[in-house]
Amino acid sequence: MERYWNEEIECASREDMKKLQDERLVAQVKHVYENVKYYRDLMDEKGVKPEDIKSTEDLHKLPFLSKADLREAYPYGLLAKPLSDCVRIHATSGTTGKRVVAFYTQNDVDMWEDCVARAITAAGGTEDDVVQVAYGYGLFTGGMGIHGGSHKRGCLTLPMSSGNTERQIQFMRDLGATILCCTPSYAAYIGETLHDMGLTPDDIQLKAGIFGAEPWTEEMRRSIEKSLGIKAFDIYGLTESSGPGVAFECSEQTGMHINEDNFIPEIIDPETGEVLPEGEVGELVFTSITKEAFPLLRYRTRDLCVLSRKKCSCGRTLIKMAKPMGRSDDMMIIRGVNVFPSQIETVLIEQGYSPNYLIEVDRVNNTDTLDISVEMNPDQFSDKVKDMQKQERDLAEAIKAMLGINPKVHLVSPKSITRSEGKAVRVIDKRNLHD
């Protein structure tokens, strides 16, 4: 029996949803044009007036915003409300340059928490659940965002933050946590630690996990589900839009429903900016139609994915986005071939290796090199060198079959690759150093 947090919205007819989106979009464009000089200039430059936007069909007329715009407008350039109306600030980790700061009014926080409450409900969460929040608390949206949504849903909320993994497991056991929320790489680490402590999924009461904030594969999902004895749900979001909860997974586990009453998605060709039809892979673009303080219109996420309006067995009519193949930032071009870390992860898990790995890309004599350090599987350890070398070779061949390029595979000791308690760092691209 599927439960909904806001059935009227989550199961609305397409006509009703479009009507709501049209109204909200028109009002939002007016709000932004009047209050955000930075975006008004972009619109003027393009010759678009707020009156030109009458419905979602006109969305394509609006200019895009990119991460570069956010950096240029840092910190207040895209703020649409006086600071006295704002109650919260969050920021991105700033790993790819200057931080992005986002502002929230109380309504913005309420909307965000409502989106997260939908996600928790879709994962089976009720008042009877204990939600363990093992995302980092702080500027990062993960901890506070899930925390607020869990409160709103009425779950008993355990604000653990990330880290101190044995204590996470102790609290999980002692207080009977039923839903775990963290990054997928941290969930995998918690699962590994559970087993190291001599415990099994039977020793904990977890039934579900809501994992996001970094790309993860279907293979990783199955591996986490097995190690923790749970059903694992994906959640999507970005600080620029609010945080986790922009989209969430239902029991069908075939993509995430976008909370399109708040965020209108588009898929565009990342080269030309042209809007692509449903079903085609392209860059995901979001327009926030209810955010007050930091309302980004046509924000380019750099996430590559597909949208689908196929009927979902859960009964929700919200449009679905496939699990992003990766952020276009994560994509490496190695010897002219597009490579995502997630492709390598898929092969590793299929071949029985742990999802802990390190990819190093370098350029030697004008040729790109791809080195992948993988933790050897202790169950496959042999005293014969030739057996071990064969394992390296077999893995390199499987990766080559996936990517089309030859990697160098290095087997390293079990548990020697640093475990992540937040977003995992899996790629070191040394080529940038030479530029």
Added chain:
Amino acid sequence: MSNVRQISVFVENKPGKLAEAMKLLKSSKINIRALALADTKDFGILRIIVNDTEKTVDILKDASYAVTVTEVVAISIPDSAGQLSRVLDILGENGVNLEYLYAFIGKSDRSVSFVLRVDDNNSAADALTDAGIIQLTENDIAEM
């Protein structure tokens, strides 16, 4: 006829990695009776025979090392020209394939000891016994 248990340990081919493993054994007062290291560019496989196999395996596994125990044949032969060649001939004539071997310090300076890793321990042991070659038990090695 009892075969001897050899412990193999996966050790990365990086400075200090072997020392880490050795320190672990030292702190538990494990005495290594025989040792050989096979290495590749990325990793080495440390093969040891110790005075307390169970304890050593536990210590290494607790420290997250990949460990495997295999049975090997240990022999003691006179320290003179042609003795090893004779052993290898015996194995070859009996269709026993040798994966690797290594020497270790024996009981006396007139004999030398070897660990033989073969594909068929029983055939090797029978053939060596028939040829009158002294085979060592795990106890023999522990007490050396």
